[in-house]
Amino acid sequence: MPVFSIRSRPSAPVVARTTLIASVLAVATLVTACGGGDDPAPTSPTAAATKETTVPISAVTTAVVDAGAEPRQKVTYHPRTDADQRSRLVTGSTVYQQIDGQPQQDFSTPELTTSMTARVPGGSPDPAITVDLTLDEFSTPDARLTDALTASNGSKAGLTVQPSGAITALRITPAPDSRDIARSAIEQAFYQAVYRTVAFPDAEIGVGAVWTVQQQVMSGIALNQTTTVTLRERDGDRLTVDVAVNQTPNSDVWELPGEAGTLDVVTYTMAGTGTLVLDLGAALPVDGAVTVGGEQTYSDPNGTTRLRQSTSSVVKWATP
DSSP states (O other): OOOOOOOOOOSSOOOHHHHHHHHHHHHHHHEEEEESSSSOOSSSHHHHHHHHEEOOOOEEEEEEOOOOEESEEEOOOOTTTTOOOEEEEEEEEEEEEETTTTTOEEEEEEEEEEEEEEOOOSSSOSEEEEEEEEEEEOOSOOHHHHHHHHHGGEEEEEEEEOSSSEEEEEEEEEEOOOOHHHHHHHHHHHHHHHOOOOOOSSSEEOTTEEEEEEEEEEEEEEEEEEEEEEEEEEETTTTEEEEEEEEEEEEEEHHHHGGGOEEEEEEEOOOEEEEEEEEEEEEOOEEEEEEEEEEEEEEEEGGEEEEEEEEEEEEEEEEO
């Protein structure tokens, strides 16, 4: 195992620095577990907080490993325009953190179920597909979040999707009375979902085809995400794909936000699997789930303290 060093502000006591770094790490890792996104949510219920926020999604590249069986053809989305699709998204994340022998801390987020209506407006000459979402019902086992979500009914969201299925932008417009805790939960749910989607290669493929989707997930620490996709079944426009996700850090050193210092990545594993059912004529997945989890270890100032985390996230799609 390599020797690591941590640089942080020398004026802060070691215990205080450890607590600060642990807190920043927990929040940042929670966002990473949810999928990414560089823009933080607004922190006060002002008019600015109800404006539409557009978040760019990092580009993807695909590579075919096995073209699959004949017949083969290029797969592209062509969702029906001006027709509603009802969908239900369930997301949740767990983050458990331990500093040396101290008691384990739980920074998990409660499961959130979002019911929505998706519509693709017609008439756009752009090859990219615009998906407008109306979020009309939320549920969660967390009582505090339940109360906050009540005012978020009617919030809007949207996606910009390439014909390959690659999502290039996420838009969120909170309802005027949305509270910070609810707005943040909704944003994290969609960040998590968009980084668990599938892009198809620019090549002809058949049943049994295997391809990889490369994408960078940015959230404090930069992660390289590789999703290996297998086309298991196809019935016309309805496709069933198996996915295997693997994430690795871009660097062994993590520059923490807010000048909280740096952490060295001692170990990092993050991987998972799932199955999605896709309809090329629909804007959103119609069924399926993907679960990703792993263990991470980071070294604290002077390499004398270790911060260990166990993280997991799940994305589920269903048609009500």
